[in-house]
Amino acid sequence: MQSARKTSKELRNMNLRRRARTDIPLLLMTLPGIVFFFLFNYMPMAGTVLAFKYFIPNRGIFGSEWLGFKNFQFMIKNSYFWMAVKNTLTYNSVFLVSGIVFPMMLAIGLNEIRNKKVARVYQSLLIMPHFISYVVVSVIVFAILSADSGIIAHFLTGMGREPIAFYNEQGYWPIFLFIVYSWKGTGYSSIIYLGTITGISDEYYEAAVIDGASKWQQIVHITIPFLKPMIVILAIMKVGNFFHSNFDLFYQVPLNSGLLQPVTNTIDVFVYNTLRDSNDVSLSSAVALVQSVCGFVLVVVTNKIIDLIDSDLSMF
């Protein structure tokens, strides 16, 4: 009896030692990451209490006075804030659909190109815009739209018409921004779809051809169903970012032009401009917190909905 108990104790010790031999090095490896996330992700999360405070720099975040919901009251009364919300949601709704449909169409088309070498050349060129920074994009857009030496301006004057000062005309910009966004992202986003499409076994298509299905029917009944899980996941990720906008696109491409604000002012641009130009930490932090909370709720809710529809597709 005695020896048996001893053995089990020894076994447990051995087990513990074995575990420690794995756990300690692994824990050490995660340490830089743990510290990183703490400093640059979790600390800013704690910093969101700023939204309920009147921030005084020398008192720091935690020393500043509590204000309750005052900052949010200011936010609700601010018409620029509502303009930013409306713009953000409108652009994101359009981008949600176009950001899925365009890359999918491109991938389906690219897959049908018979000469695979030519298809690779197309793909290299189509993803090129992704590798150009938005600052450079803004230079290109300026070269096309500028009223002095822009391509369109010279084209118009060549036809005997007045050039348009695009940077003062807000009406055109929703379309310009849509074009820039699609130009930059479509080719690159199509990579994932193309990967899935090339992975679909030919047998499905062969069977469909024997049944007399047209190419279009094959796309609708075979290709798109195979892409569905990916579409769902990408859509959740996009919906989770619904209150966020691409700062580079909305700030840098229109060059933060004052006259264009009604169509380029998204939440991120608003937060930046309030923080940096009017130095209003309280208002901008309230807006930033609302943005984060809405994003969080959206991710959790959309994931829950997808979980109810098809639990295989949800992310957690």
Next chain:
Amino acid sequence: MKLFKGYKRGPLEISDASSVVLNIIFVILSLACLLPVLLVYITSFTAERSIIENGFSLFPEQWSIKAYTTMFDQSLDTILNSYKNTLILTVAGTFLGLLIMTMYAYAIARKEFTFRKGLTFYAYFTMLFSGGLVASYIVNCNVYGLRDTFWVLLFPGMAGAYNIIVLRTFFSNAGTESLIEAAKIDGAGEFRIYAQIILPISKPALATIGLFLSIAYFSSWFNVLLYIDDRNLWTIQYMLQRTMREIQTLVDNPDFAASEEGMLLLYELPNESAKMALTVISMTPVLLFYPYFQKYFIKGLTLGAVKG
């Protein structure tokens, strides 16, 4: 199956007519991606007079390399310094970021790791909720005192939960499990397994994420705009962004443009072709690199898309 100029069409391939149409569409789309970029290169070699008279054009009347000589005369020091900052940032950020993320991903990919679940969630939660711009700004400036330092450009973008999850998926692929078991029996420790087994077989994933990181660092300008006042810490993209912003300030405020200060700014600003030359030197490295990595990141992206 019919024969067309010696080409035998497979049963699944599209018809000849459709193929022609599809190729035409793709040629147009490819040109739409290529020409705007080409425009930058061409205008940087266009004589300034041609731009003023005929605007930006793909077929300039007069070629010139004066844009480059003027640009280097005007601001060689700033350009070199900004480029140096950008390169240091790109190399250091990519290296450190990959190191932190691969170690973390390796640990949470190991099934025997006791804190696996907890640490996966610890990283994952940062994807769900973020402190946002303002809180990060205040924490970085007021708590860590990073304002106007090189570190604020380097640290915040170094690691991301999404990339860690992608790497973890890659590391926990079926093949690695047995390799790790075998190495353990041979008495290899975790660090050795990570460095000598996992990293070498994960080259596509490392190349993919390394490329993303380096492009993000190479293109970074927003953090400079937000945190930096010191000219010595500018990056090349920020230099370009600043030029564009100053042009817009002058357009937005005709009064300011006419003032003495405005005239001085106007005088200092690079002219159109010099601006394009600056654009060329700020984007060429990436455009040269990405085709070499294309094979890797297409593989990496497709794998990363598999549910993690």
